[in-house]
Amino acid sequence: MIPPLVYASGIQQSLAEEMAKKLGTIASPNQELNHLPHLYLSEAGLSFFHPEARSTNQFRIDFNSGSTGWRIKRANHEKLIKKALGKSERPLNILDCTAGMLQDAILFLSLGHQVTALEQSKILFYLLQDGISRSEDQSIFLQLDLIHTNACSYAAQAKNFDVIYFDPMYPPSKKNALSSGQLEYLSKILEVESLKNNPINDFEVLQLIPAKKMVVKRPIKAKSFSSQLNYQVLGKTTRFDVYI
Numbered sequence: 001m002i003p004p005l006v007y008a009s010g011i012q013q014s015l016a017e018e019m020a021k022k023l024g025t026i027a028s029p030n031q032e033l034n035h036l037p038h039l040y041l042s043e044a045g046l047s048f049f050h051p052e053a054r055s056t057n058q059f060r061i062d063f064n065s066g067s068t069g070w071r072i073k074r075a076n077h078e079k080l081i082k083k084a085l086g087k088s089e090r091p092l093n094i095l096d097c098t099a100g101m102l103q104d105a106i107l108f109l110s111l112g113h114q115v116t117a118l119e120q121s122k123i124l125f126y127l128l129q130d131g132i133s134r135s136e137d138q139s140i141f142l143q144l145d146l147i148h149t150n151a152c153s154y155a156a157q158a159k160n161f162d163v164i165y166f167d168p169m170y171p172p173s174k175k176n177a178l179s180s181g182q183l184e185y186l187s188k189i190l191e192v193e194s195l196k197n198n199p200i201n202d203f204e205v206l207q208l209i210p211a212k213k214m215v216v217k218r219p220i221k222a223k224s225f226s227s228q229l230n231y232q233v234l235g236k237t238t239r240f241d242v243y244i
Ligand SMILES: C[S@@+](CC[C@H](N)C(=O)[O-])C[C@H]1O[C@@H](n2cnc3c(N)ncnc32)[C@H](O)[C@@H]1O
Pocket: 097, 098, 099, 100, 101, 102, 103, 104, 105, 118, 119, 120, 121, 124, 149, 150, 151, 152, 167, 168, 169, 170, 186, 190, 197, 202
């Protein structure tokens, strides 16, 4: 169920009502709903709040702040992703089946590739669209097509992709439960929308999409989804299983 969309003031009312209609929820000025899970529309954009999340901040997608730090932290990750994609003379057409917070998709885009990113969560899809609309750098998103759908439903119409990228949620563990407030919020969003996945089943459907290769992100110690994998690119905590 999509929680109510609370708006900060009359300025946001019509946009909130339009958005709530598309989301399938109600728009309300009632700040008393603030102790329940809710979406919040203010001048700062759209955010999501869940009272049980450890972070007291609302969850918002922000492509403007911390980008330099983010790039430095992700430099190693970028090397691994580049290796998994392999060398290419021309931009690749990538299907990112698991958009999430678009972090990997932005890496692909920054390497000059074309990305179609699929996200099953309606809430996250709207948060992403809001983050993109507020981004100071619109140029990076020109080669992005973001679609709200389940990748398995999209699979039958998926054509002309060079790479299928699949990064399902990691199984909950004590370590990753504590690692990131953002990931915890992502889980809360999926929980309120009652979205449950079976990554092995999803993998079996997605690997049927015609493409030159499939890249699957896995925790370093996790079992592969299939023994048919061709090679692995290993990081410290993550690896990429590559199927050709
Ligand atoms: C681990 S996150 C992906 C993180 C993403 N790679 C990033 O860099 O931000 C998994 C995301 O994929 C979405 N997802 C999982 N299975 C999906 C499916 N079958 N179709 C569409 N989205 C899916 C989840 O809703 C979640 O937002």
